[in-house]
Amino acid sequence: MDAACTMARRAMPPPREGGDWSALMVRVAHTRDPDSFMRIYDHFAPRLHRYLLGRGVPATRAEDLVQDAMLHAWRGAGQFDPRRATVSTWLFRIARNLHIDSARRAAVAAYGEDLALAGEPGPTLELVQAPSPEAYADHVGLSRAIDALPALQARLVRMSFLEARSHGEIASELRMPLGSVKSSLRRAFARLQHGLTDAAA
């Protein structure tokens, strides 16, 4: 493939989340085409890198963990189900689980393969009938809902997801009672779920 063609592909706008990344991942599962997969890599790997650094993974290790996560995604592409997850959610789970795995061996079992990477265990009927929380419309609704969170709630949500702080750690760092941390997070989650429902309606 010549350089101009490669440049043209690089210059393409990134696929819209919710639709085209998923289509690309499904195509990867069928064609096993490394170049298609590298487009996913180019978009997500730097974000996973930042995510892992934010969780306190040493710089020397973070790059390896990103590589592991992407290789995991490549090998498990056949298990990616666009009806159940966006590519970003799927990669988020993979990176989160690999980080927990590497940081705390004993916790591996707390995020079993069933729950995280493969399909869901147990009865699926109502899951299938429930509107997918991850359709594109939902993604927009979630984006709006996150942006609209009160500053404190947004901060607590970020500390949980991006720094992996426990409720107790957040409480002591912000000098808030534990109960207030939890009730703020409860309110934040209710608003975010509400945002999802609004978008789907």
Added chain:
Amino acid sequence: MNAPAHHLDPATLLAYAAGALPVAFAVVAASHLQVCAPCRAALRAAEGVGAHLLEQLRGVPLSAAARATLRGRLAADASSPRTAPPAPARAPGPDVLPALLQPFFGDRYSRLRWTCLSPGVHYLDAQPDPHSRLVLLRLEIGCAGPVHRHHGHALTMVLRGAYQDGPGRFGPGDVADLDDGRRHRPLAVSRRRCIWASALAAAPPWRHATGKGSLMRHER
């Protein structure tokens, strides 16, 4: 098992999705998620929040060498057969512990080696990380547990039988997600012994309401 009636606190669910729960709490939360479809749906929504925050991050570039190495591994991998999805777990027999608890306590209820805590109350104890401990408790039919209060978060899931605690009846799969430090006293109300798993803050696990100190201090 009927569908659970008592669910995870949304704050717990959010922390689980974030990967920010101490291990014992994550184990109990995941055990409930295995049997609770509504909580799994809520978990997916919470993971969507994490994914969205991930998307919003300004990326930190990886080295060109890393990219080239990965690209090479993909090519080498492309021809090899894809890994098959894991086989669905077989339905556990009545004597089998939930899979996620097995690394800590073994796989069979009949092989558990209980320690007596007080008449009618037995326990087993594990500490999977420095921040949390995992406890199995067994109440004989008609017995009440000790009056106690929890210091910090306590997450309990009933495995067998049922107990009554204040106005709530908790049966298999139900979780009690507590952090209010109120005194309470579970009473076994089923026709079989009640067994549950609890995740507790590391130390002390609980105190008698009379203030006589930890009931289950770990002796090592």
